[in-house]
Amino acid sequence: MATSCFAERLSRHVPLSDAEKTALARLEENPRKIKRGAMIQRVNDTVTELFVLREGRVMSFVILPDGSRQILRVYFPGDFIGSASTIYNRSPESLVALSDAVVCPFDKHALRRLLEEYPRVAALLFLMSNAERVSMTDRLASLGRTSAKARVAAFLLDMFDRLRVTDENITDSFDLRLTQEEIGDSIGLTSVHVNRMIRQMEQEGLISRSNGRITLLDLRRLEDIGHYTNRHKDIDLEWLPVG
Amino acid sequence: MATSCFAERLSRHVPLSDAEKTALARLEENPRKIKRGAMIQRVNDTVTELFVLREGRVMSFVILPDGSRQILRVYFPGDFIGSASTIYNRSPESLVALSDAVVCPFDKHALRRLLEEYPRVAALLFLMSNAERVSMTDRLASLGRTSAKARVAAFLLDMFDRLRVTDENITDSFDLRLTQEEIGDSIGLTSVHVNRMIRQMEQEGLISRSNGRITLLDLRRLEDIGHYTNRHKDIDLEWLPVG
DNA sequence: CGAACACTTGATAAAAGTCAAACGACGTGG
């Protein structure tokens, strides 16, 4: 059976049958290498493809008329990208590789056939979609109602916990590999202010940095400052149809 | 066949078979009247129910430790509420009725059975979930990267277009039925500042008000100010499995 | 080596928040 990044991710939550795994692996039959900074999808493009991200990092974002950018989500290996194009003709967001990456594009009709044949996978994707929605609402509350420092703390914790889902080795430090400008564009701040907040948190002993690697020194206090809740702990897939 | 608010909404996008309509109607077998201000679901409650909103308005929100509130979404009749509880044991958000309302609660296992029996409905729900996600990202960009005035404009347009999906009569005015504080809590502003923006937009001839009813006088300019895109126009459900 | 890029820091400006008070509408109970 072909390896599948996506199946591997999903099977962390719930056991998959071999048939399901094989079907999911078919989505990743066409890996494509992408250079850092390359555009994978442009806003308003007519889109018929979705992607599984196999390696590297990708972001989705929009550019407003005044030139400012809002990063909507940072994707990690195993993530499913571009579900918006199942329902809209034109892409509501752009996709750019944040690092050299490998993405596996597949036609949206391939996804449809998958959902028809494997109702359990369909339900699982529905659930993942709902989880992503909750993740969005968490960030919405962060942007709408918390201070700059709280947003930075929450953002770091979110990246940390998402990376930890797939990488067992992470205990208290991780490579963020985002510029301070990119962090700012994710949480609605300028790079200058992000810098001030990071610096302040470093001085307070909340985090430390060495060449791009971030260490979270006081998780408890960071969670408190960021009003952060780790949602991954509460996931319950008992709801899914039985295999 | 029993009437179903939800089926009616979905069939605006795509034709449903009678069997599908009947199945959807079963979700609404237990209508429950709710008084304005009543709590339907509390954050962190163990939840096993989802809802279809039949009449009135409901909001989902979170309260941060400092007491401030972020409204996550305002729901209108025909909306499907609480999909987060399919995947989380404890509700990540609270639900309160903004007006007297009628909601139809159903067990989350009833949803699962529906998805198993009607794969097309499953796909449709997946799509609706993706549409809601895009709606969230639009608001994220609004909160993260636009001015107070832009946020108010975008918010009004969003409510306007969402109400128009189900109410043919709306041409340029609508009953918002939200306090300025609620608007502020939706878009990350204080009620005082919302008031100033609304007042300013009124003086500039962008909108007008009379006892709670809002008239959008210059849609073009409002869309421009709010960097607003009406997503409803671009929906394409050709992707769905054939009936 | 040098150009490009990211980070850092200070001075100043703009946007939005806070506090406080008054106004108006509405509904309810005496």
Add this chain to the structure above:
DNA sequence: CCACGTCGTTTGACTTTTATCAAGTGTTCG
């Protein structure tokens, strides 16, 4: 039926937060 209380809106004075601008300091990579 009117007085009063509650709730939402409006307005002004002042404060805080964050953005903007500008100039410097690394760092990396061709």
